[in-house]
Amino acid sequence: MARNRPGSGQVRIIAGQWRSRKLPIQDLEGLRPTTDRVRETLFNWLSGYLTGASVLDCFAGSGALSLEALSRYAAFARIHELQRSAAEQLKANLTTLKCDNAEVLIGDTLQLLSRPADRRFDIVFIDPPFRKGLAAQTMALLQQGWLNDDALIYVEVEAELHDLQVPAQWQPIKEKQAGQVSYRLYRYQEQTS
Template sequence: MSRNRRPRTDQRAKPAATSHLRIIGGRWRGRKVPFAPIEGLRPTGDRLRETLFNWLQFHLQGARCLDLFAGSGALGLEALSRGAAAVDFVEMDRGAASMLRQQLDLLQAEGAQVHNCPAEVFLSQRAAAYDVIFVDPPFAGDLWQQTLTGLLDAGCIGEHTLIYVESPRTTPIDAPAGWQLEKEKQAGQVCMRLFSA
């Protein structure tokens, strides 16, 4: 006769450990923010963010920003911390979007809105330009070119919009006509590019 036994402690399923990122500048400098431990989620590292936000330091105050593949929210949170007036965070994964909302509430972040939908769905509903746009999709998806085209078609690109694109260093990026490459840096296997429209 079998008995119902409690599983041994070492056999129980352990919850996934929560990961953290550190905001590196602005009013929330040094604040550690948890994010959902989702497979494939790859927040932009501290050194890359430091470089990026040095590039953007004179463009963020009062800016309207779009963090299109938000994931952990690292780029949009950093922008808010450094003076951006508004950030739209777009994240397809429900768990990641929910945790991002929680962290924005804890930070009492004004001007932040989380959109739990695929990037292409969000872009199909937009008609207003942004000052700064972050494009850092999952590297496995090869979404760069269709995303840049989608931004143009959606009316997200204004006369002075800055577009940050993060990709594997071996991935070519064919910028739309009229865009200028302002900054470029390679760090490890990652290539950082900042375009102006």
């Protein structure tokens, strides 16, 4: 991805109705789109769960994860993004795709999740900026009514983070590492045995 001028990056949708579409993304400090290889693995893990799913993307950045989910027929996506210019680019990309089953909320995901839950989600993406302790805080807030029973939660963190505090109701399903990235999939179950 070129990094020499603002807005020069792109994200490519891997599969689904918008397969191979390339969309512009903002070239912003700290923006770290999930690589195609990691996304391909993740969406292989999620195959069979996406069609008709309600998706929450907590730290959207480029929007690669939520756009991929929508391309694969998720019913709805709520997209949180702190940086206004990245959020505006996401809105423009959704318009380009003629996608009307997604909403982009501009703001801090921790503040947005601190509000009373107005919807429950089937699939959640947590891919925060590294080394800020945001993943554990987000996980704790999601416990406050945001998750459907059996929801799948994807967490992408720095590989050196070995002591991530995961809620008791979250069962680990898959885990892999690619370079400096550790990525994991959990299943939420309201009742623990």
